[in-house]
Amino acid sequence: MLVYKFGGASIKDAESIHKMTNIVNACNDNLVVVISAMGKTTNLLERIARLWFDENSYKQEMDELKMYHQRIIHELFEEHIPSNLGGLYHELADKLMTKPSMDFQYEYDQIVSFGEKFSTRIIEAYFNLLNTPAEFVDITEVIKTDRNFRNAGVLWDLTQKLSKERFTFSTYNKYITQGFLGGTTNNQITTLGREGSDYSAALIAAACDAEKLVVWKDVPGIMNADPAWFNDPQKIDFISYKEAIELTYYGAKVIHPKTIKPLQEKNIPLYVNSFVEPDTTGTIITSESDKKFSSPVFIRKQNQVLISIRPKTPDFVAETDISHLFQMLVDLNISVQLTQMSAATFTVCVDKNEYTFDQLLKQLHDHYEVRYNEASEIITIRNYDDDSLAKMKNGCEVLIEQRTRKTAQIVRITK
Numbered sequence: 001m002l003v004y005k006f007g008g009a010s011i012k013d014a015e016s017i018h019k020m021t022n023i024v025n026a027c028n029d030n031l032v033v034v035i036s037a038m039g040k041t042t043n044l045l046e047r048i049a050r051l052w053f054d055e056n057s058y059k060q061e062m063d064e065l066k067m068y069h070q071r072i073i074h075e076l077f078e079e080h081i082p083s084n085l086g087g088l089y090h091e092l093a094d095k096l097m098t099k100p101s102m103d104f105q106y107e108y109d110q111i112v113s114f115g116e117k118f119s120t121r122i123i124e125a126y127f128n129l130l131n132t133p134a135e136f137v138d139i140t141e142v143i144k145t146d147r148n149f150r151n152a153g154v155l156w157d158l159t160q161k162l163s164k165e166r167f168t169f170s171t172y173n174k175y176i177t178q179g180f181l182g183g184t185t186n187n188q189i190t191t192l193g194r195e196g197s198d199y200s201a202a203l204i205a206a207a208c209d210a211e212k213l214v215v216w217k218d219v220p221g222i223m224n225a226d227p228a229w230f231n232d233p234q235k236i237d238f239i240s241y242k243e244a245i246e247l248t249y250y251g252a253k254v255i256h257p258k259t260i261k262p263l264q265e266k267n268i269p270l271y272v273n274s275f276v277e278p279d280t281t282g283t284i285i286t287s288e289s290d291k292k293f294s295s296p297v298f299i300r301k302q303n304q305v306l307i308s309i310r311p312k313t314p315d316f317v318a319e320t321d322i323s324h325l326f327q328m329l330v331d332l333n334i335s336v337q338l339t340q341m342s343a344a345t346f347t348v349c350v351d352k353n354e355y356t357f358d359q360l361l362k363q364l365h366d367h368y369e370v371r372y373n374e375a376s377e378i379i380t381i382r383n384y385d386d387d388s389l390a391k392m393k394n395g396c397e398v399l400i401e402q403r404t405r406k407t408a409q410i411v412r413i414t415k
């Protein structure tokens, strides 16, 4: 049994959906197809959820949502549009007619989950039209989670049991289901965190002991740098689970950071393939470490801020100050990328979010002298060498540089 995952870009229009259908049809094994919302639908639904919750008008966004899906439906089905496809849109419109509860995180999941509901409903109907039926599974009945809305924690033993019971291939040799979504034990919808459908697919693959998971992407595989900012990126052919976890930890965006663990535990290989050129080989991720990729890998995280604190009294920084600072960061849910300590100051590089950053500054100013550098970015180079490091420093103001045996990190401002 195999699991295929298709992300938003691979189902963003009728042409891409034709491509994904060909890939699915070419598979003769038992197959679970996991899909996310079409194109940028989740972003749009996020905006709708926020506007509705704040009692602002969301009409324009709803029109956009409707038109976008309708266009795809028209192109796919032409004159054979199934009558039930509009139902979900009305369900969403009805939900938005109600008054929001006090809990934004809960409401967010109820609304944003419509992206995956739309996409699976449409593509299931399209598979039927083509006479290659796949049974639809509502994943919120299978992947069970806690009530931590927007970033739900998976109840693994229950999820494993339900997956085994549900994916039996007794009717067809294909299933289609939603990524990103889960459900509480009393059937409230949850989501697993943005870009979480890779993780969903890994959970299903691990629960059902799949032979492999293939994630179909609009890039040739995992690259040694993001093609959006790097000239001439190289494809990585093989990489170990361990190295893949490191890369996602430092911010490589190809796969969701939580994807690897469930696969690693069951030793299930992960393939990252191009849906544009499905016959070429992409990247294979396994436990094998003898085929290590040893050239430099570049990971860039933007929107960073470098903050230095020093006690207001003429004193050294003490462990209590650091613990105090970290408690503030934990309370505000701010991720730390790098730290550095000297006698008089302690420096952290953190992700910058307008809202939490202002709160952090306010709290810090009460206790410390604070300096900070906005508009910086952090570059991590795995397997660095002199050349790769020099290249990343070229033309930039480097605020901090740190190295271990395998990894170099610089916080820099691009001039």
Ligand code: ASP
Pocket: 007, 008, 036, 037, 042, 043, 115, 179, 180, 193, 194, 195, 196, 197, 198
């Ligand atoms: N549709 C969700 C998102 O955009 C999940 C995913 O794409 O993996 O975050």
Ligand code: MG
Pocket: 007, 008, 009, 036, 037, 042, 195
């Ligand atoms: Mg997506």
